[in-house]
Structure formats: C-alpha cells, structure tokens
Amino acid sequence: MKRVCAIVIAAAFCLPLAAESFPEGDPLAYIDAVDSVMLPVNCKARMAVVDTYSTGTDRSSEGFFVRKNNKVVWVATAPASQKNFALLRSEDVFYERFATTNKVVKTSATASSRGGETSNLDLTRFNTNLDYAARYIGEESLDGKACYRFELRAKNRKLAYSLVHLWVDKATRMPVKKAFFAVSEKVLKYYTVTQSTMKDGRAAEVQMEYVDALKPEDRSRIRLFDVTPLTTVPDQFFTKEYLESGRLFPYDF
C-alpha cells in the first residue's frame, strides 16, 4: 500500500513536467509584457471602429480612451449623435453616460452599448492577467509567423467569454490572433491583428478585425492609434461621480 501511495505522489509531482514548459520563463510575466507592447498600462489612445455586415452596410464610430490598468474611460467623438457618450470600466464595474442627457447608469460587460460586434468588454479589455488565468499551450505557426499559443480562462462569470485562445508573435510580442469561446467551447468570434506599426518596442498603431464565427460576413474593424503612454493617471477619473460631472475627460485629444 505504501508503495502504491509513493507511486501516486511521485506521479502527481511529475504531471507539471509532462505539460509543456514555457521557454521564456514565467507565462504570466510574459502575458503582461505582451499587453504592454499593445498598450502601456497608463496610456491614452484613439479608436476608430467600422462594423461591416453581410448586407453590405457599414457603420462607423470613433472615440478616445484613457487607460489605467483595468480602469478605462471610453468617450465617443463620432457619429455626431453619439458625441459625449461614454463608457466607464472600473475593474469589473461598467457605467455608461447617455449622449444626450448626461445621465449615468450602470451597464454590463456583455452589453454592446455602442452596438456592432464589440461588447463593452471588447472596448475596455486590456489587462489579460486580471481578467483571465493564462496557461501556455505550445508553439504554433500562424500566418507565417512563429507564435506562442496560450489558453485563457475567465476568472469571473461577468466576463463575456469563459475561454479565450491567444496567439503571440514570438519576434515582436504582438498578439496575432485571439479566439473567444462559449461555455460549450465553440468559437463565437475571433480577432486577428491585420496591421501594426511599432515604435520604441511597442505598438504605436494597431488594426484588428473582429469576425463573428457564426456569421463570418459580420465584422468589426478596430483601429487603435495615437497610442500615448502617460506617467500618471489619477484613480478618481474612473468614478461615476467624475463621469456624471460632465467634464471633458482630462486627457481628451
């Protein structure tokens, strides 16, 4: 009996060795580095979104956002009817400010306050390790690029997708593709980075294309540009009261 126990314990210790180890050390630290290549922890940037549908119609909107880790304020600047619309994410809490009335109400991660293929979470999901538990799966070639592949599992139920797969370009540490799965582990949508401009080891401009896996003709093209690192961003900017005050956001472009 003692021998059986010893074998079981030894086998249990050997299990992690059986899983593929990450060649660049700590996967979590690597994911943080990938995030900061895409967007610095404290930064501001502009965003343009074009939703394209199978019917051939397009819908465009523009805005800017300020990020402090998992706190983000996204403010619409176009179309004109949506000017002043704002989306606030403070960790796991979401608020939206109506464009016309300035009234601020709570909203959710899964809702799509601006419409189109992008949920509120899509517009504000920038810190992978805070939202997901990451696990290295292995190496894979994607679009001719040597990539690391990671599996991300949502840490809480509020997040829209329980499982996400991420492919990262080994050479630039830029994400190449992200696939979002339902609870049934069926792919719901994915995005690919279609273009990126690097500056000082980080992205200055990125273009991504979100594709509805169930209806591939429906797509959202997101362009992040004017990405500007900020030295400090005060926490109180990400409060309901600040949004309610109707002030222009301090880091407006």
Place this chain on the structure above:
Amino acid sequence: MHRALAAAACAASLTFGTGALPAEDLLSYKLSGEVDTEATASSENTSSVFASLAPFQEVSAEGLVDGKIAFSRKYTTLGLLDFTAQDAAVLSHQTGATVEIPSLLINELYTDVNFGDLLYLRLGKQRLKWGAGFVYNPSDPVNPPKDSTATRAVREGVPAVKAELITPVVSFAGFGVFFDQLRESGVGARLSSSALPGTDLSLSGYWSNSESWTAALNASVAPLYEVPGWDTLQVWFEGGLSGRARYAAFADGSVAGSAVLGSYDGLQYSFLFGASATLPEIRTMVITEYYHLSEGLGASELEAVYSALGSSAPGVAAASAAWLAELARRPARQGKDYLFVSLTQPSITDTGDPVLDKIGFRGSALVSLTDLSSFVQAAIVTSFVAESSVELGLIWAQGGTMTEFGNSPAGISGSITVRVFF
C-alpha cells in the same frame, strides 16, 4: 436678475479659470448639438375643464438649435455654454389667432477650475446632478422640476457654485445656489459612494430660508450584476423628507369659489422606486418607476379643484388664473401616486439590415394611480440619412373630466420631427 446673476458668476469664474492655467497652453473649442424642426397638430380635448380657458386645437411649427460649446485648455475644462435658440409659431388655431415666439435660453454657462486631481470647483449656471429617477427626483429641491409630459423640454440650470472632492471611494460635494430673492438662495451637500459592490449610494441635504430643509437618500443596486443575461437588471430608490411642502396645497382652494391656497408648512415626504432591464441581443430597454408624494392631492381634492375651474360662478374666474398657475407648477405631481412604464427599442434589428436597422421605437405611459388618468407617448424614429433622424410622434391623454390627464388641453397630438446632429 436671474440671468444677470448667472452671467456675472460665469464671467467672474471664467476670468479666474483662465488665469489659473499657464497661458502657453492652447485654448480649444468643441461644438456639438442638434437642429430640430417639428410640426405638430393637436386636437382639442373637449372634455377638459380648461377648454373654455385655453382651447387647444391648433397646428404649430417649431425650429430649434440646441447646442453646446465646450472650451478647454489642455486637460482642464474651462467651461461650457449650453443654449437653446427656438422659434415656435402657431400656424393655425381654432380662434384664428397666430403667434410666433422666438427665444434664446442659456441652459448652462459655467466654468470649472481644478485644484490638483481631487478638488473641482464649478461656478456659473449649471444643472446640479441629482437622483436616480428618470421622471421625478424626490430628493431634488433645487433644479426646475422635470416635466415627464414634455419630453422635449430642456432643463435649465440654476446659478450656483459647487465644490466637489472626488476620491475613488467616496465623493463629497458642497454647493450654494443663488436666486433673485436672497431668502430663496440655499446651501447643500451630498456624500456619495460606489464602494459597496454593485451599489451606488448617496445622502444629501439642502437648506434655504424659503424652502426650509430637505434630506434625501438615493440608492441604486444591480442585484444580479454577476449573472450574465441578467446583469443589466437594476433597481433604485430615491426618497426625500422636507420640512415644508414644495407646492402650495389646495387644502382651502379645493373648495369651489375659494382662492385661498393652503399652508406650505409641515413635514412632507416623497419617494420613488424604479427598475430597468435590457434584453440581451434584442436590446429592448424597459424602465418602470412608481412614485408617491405626501403633498399630492387625493382624488376627491383633485375633483373639487377641477369642478371649481369649470364653474361659471362669479369670483371663480378670478381664482382660476392662480389655480391654473399652481397646477402648471406640478406636472405629473398633482396627485399622490404615479406609475411610469417606458419601452425603448433602439432599432428593430442590429444585424446590418438596411431598413430594420434604421427604425427604432419608443413608448411610455404615465398613469396617475390617484385618479386613474393616463398620459401616453409613442414615437417611431428612423435614421436613414447619416447624422440625422426623422421621428413620428403621438401623444394621447386619457381620463375623466375631473382627472389630471383627462384635463390635458390637447386630447391627441401628432408630430413629425426632423433632427440633424452636429
């Protein structure tokens, strides 16, 4: 006097605000707003006791520019001008009279000065944010009351100075409000926090010599925020206590033939419960609110007031003007209990359909539970041309001759509105 005070306060604050920042930072302006043109046809509500006082079968047209100019220097907002320029004309009236009324209203004109990243000062004519309620704010003793029967009414601000301390955990706002009469001016404070998960809470207090004191609680909770699919469900409560009534009661005036209004004094309370939910994917938003006013009139009191207004007895006509003015001060607040239900569908589909994506709908019903009269509004909104919308609206008031909404001067109104955003 009111406007002069607001302009003076804003001019002073602009001077202060401009001087508070380095001159080398560029000043920038941003303009946004909308241009509306609307034509309305209304049928006379023949069962209204007002019919003999204000017949209301008419065709009218209105054009307005509602604009905001925000001017800022670097990251500090220096100020905001919110204005409404309007030209309303009665084109055809059952009396044959036509009238055109141009107007320019400054809704807000204020400046902000920030002291570091914690303390924010706002000076000038401004809307003080108050309460979770969509159609009524029992906790708000300061701003002009919301009129839920006039959806297009622009809410004018009040001349005020507000200092706000905003921290990630709790925020404190202290303010002073200035009116023409010194005794109407008041001071107040509000403490608010979102520290409790899924909850927004605020406590506020206000005092003025003319209005006595008001204390209020606002609580907004998203009870199923953790559950996808149900995470848009929210409930809120807004309640206020005041040392004096907001409106003159009709206690004596409800007796036909008497014009004496009741006393303001005595403790009053009002509260509102609300709930909202948005259906996932379909995006239909439903809002419902119930509110109660202790100082509202009972069904029999309302009946007595409307009976008196419809009376041809000598002396009553003279009193009618004062009564009508008092009724006008309390839109959707004449009775004690009200229920509001609203349904909004931003577009029929959100799938790229060239037609159904461009058509939305909204409707609401406000029911006076006191006298069971109702006020229904519905509109179809289309947006086939970029940066614009065309809206077809219908308003219908229903109730007996001695009820609040049954006495709306217009029975049914239809309107078409073309709106261009800039």
